[in-house]
Amino acid sequence: MKINLSHFEAALLFALFASVVLGIVTKKTDRERIQYGAKCFGYFLLALFAIGWAMKLGHG
Amino acid sequence: MAADVKTATSPIDDSKQPLPPLQVWALPVLLAWAIPGGGHFLLGKRGRGIMILVSVSLMFFFGLAMGGAMFKPESGDLLTTLINYGGFVGDLSSGALYVVSVMLGYDQPDTAGHVHDYGTKFLVTAGLLNILAMVDAFEIAAKRKS
Numbered sequence: 001m002k003i004n005l006s007h008f009e010a011a012l013l014f015a016l017f018a019s020v021v022l023g024i025v026t027k028k029t030d031r032e033r034i035q036y037g038a039k040c041f042g043y044f045l046l047a048l049f050a051i052g053w054a055m056k057l058g059h060g
Numbered sequence: 061m062a063a064d065v066k067t068a069t070s071p072i073d074d075s076k077q078p079l080p081p082l083q084v085w086a087l088p089v090l091l092a093w094a095i096p097g098g099g100h101f102l103l104g105k106r107g108r109g110i111m112i113l114v115s116v117s118l119m120f121f122f123g124l125a126m127g128g129a130m131f132k133p134e135s136g137d138l139l140t141t142l143i144n145y146g147g148f149v150g151d152l153s154s155g156a157l158y159v160v161s162v163m164l165g166y167d168q169p170d171t172a173g174h175v176h177d178y179g180t181k182f183l184v185t186a187g188l189l190n191i192l193a194m195v196d197a198f199e200i201a202a203k204r205k206s
Contacts, residue, residue, distance in 0.1 A: 001125050002125060002126075002127060003122070003125045003126060003175075004175055005126065005175060005178065007174055007178075010126070010174075010175070010178040010182075011178075013119075013122060013182075014119075014178070014181070014182065014185065017115045017116070017118060017119040017185075017186075017189070018119075018185065018189060020111055020115040021111075021112060021115050021116065021189040021192060021193065022189075022192070024108050024111055024112060024193075024196070025112075025192045025193060025195065025196035028205060028206065
């Protein structure tokens, strides 16, 4: 089975899986884990859009 | 005096804890390597174990489905050696997922293309996330974390 994802879809999946694991292993309570996982995911998205726009603007 | 008290209760002291006996943490850490989330299951943390199993496995399977390449421990110049050995350690850290896929003959050539490139990164990152899960299993087994 081969899948063909766009840059955005692949980066979104990457952010999701990484955020879940980072949330689980980093904090000590479930509430903190959920908050940290969501924060990581948010930062991934922010970086994704920021770097994406930077590359688009940089290319002209 | 006040400074002494502050130093004695600072978080830095946590890192000076002696290593617990091998039999306490070896099995959970080994299981955590072999099966993502396995160490957490063994230690009774089923919810977290399932989340790690699903996340790491899905990331690995997406990596395979995107045609990601597995790194081989090959030498060359310094950068090539670092990338190949580092990538190999990352791939190998996925445990049974890596071993079984290699045994079943998965050997994707390193070709150009963003999907394939993401796949390679997914495979390595799945292993790196599993290393974090192994460390977490160690801390739980050593009673440094609940």
